[in-house]
Amino acid sequence: MRRLLLAVLITLIAIPAFAAEAPQTEEQKTLYAIGLIMARQLSVFSLSPAELDMVKQGLSDGITGTKPLVNVEAYQKKVQELATARRNAQGEKLAIAAKDFIAKAAKEKGAITTKSGLVYLPLKEGNGASPAASDKVKVQYRGTLIDGTEFDSSYKRGEPAEFPLNRVIPCWTEGVQMMKPGGKAKLVCPAATAYGEKGAGPIPANATLVFEIELLNVTKEK
Known part of the structure; x- marks a missing residue:
């Protein structure tokens, strides 16, 4: 493919x-x-x-079919080296920018900063019992980088996501447990609580992520 x-x-x-x-x-x-x-x-x-x-x-x-200007086989290793160097450089820039972003988010009204570094900002209070890590949750969400670039959205897909809360990134497992059904919150997730130094797909290495999440439903696991 x-x-x-x-x-x-x-x-x-x-x-x-x-x-x-x-x-x-x-x-x-x-x-x-x-x-x-x-x-x-x-x-x-x-x-x-x-x-x-x-x-x-x-x-x-x-x-x-034009005659190549370089021997592609000889440059395969250099391509990998360049990818690693560029990824590391981008990661360093993101890490520096994230410090100020996280610090600013932590000062917003109602913000809660946990031991992991997660910044939790309640946007709408819900009702009922908060989910446990072992529960299955149904959510609507939007994920962005700190510059506002959107990398994922259940809203755009037209349907909510449903999954066991202990099978997602640590930031989600921790943050969604602070919510109640019907509630909405913003999670600012430091890279260590998200995809870390490797990144994932469109998410670069060392990226701090921002999620707006609506907790629609909780299914208690027996």
Whole structure:
């Protein structure tokens, strides 16, 4: 599947058929979505416009059969090294920015900071018993990075999420236990309580995450 996506992306870059206008048909939208998916995979490199042009040149040469300007096998290790270096550099910047963000959130009215560093901000009080870590919860939520970039949203998917509370990131397991059904809260999750130094998908390494969560229902596990 990954090879197929890469092949399609190469074709799209080499022949930018829909670059001048927004996608109209379902096929065009699907192809555009493939580009977005591949862009997420390349996001670790934090490419500048000039660097992106160099990547496009490599992709174009590869799909058109133009003689490569470098030996790709010889550079596979360097690609991994560059990814690691860029990821680490991005992580260091995020860690520095997160300190001020977390400190500011902790000063908001009603904020509670736990021992783990989680900042819990109640937005709407609920009623009833709070869930235990072993309970199953149904929630609506929106997740963003500290710069406001949204990386996940049950609202956009059009349906709430349901899962055992002890099978998610520590920030959620801890924070949702502080809520009651019908309530809404914001969780500011330091990287150590989220995806840590490795990150996950569109979430970079050392990223502090912000979640707005509505607790819809709790199913007590026996």
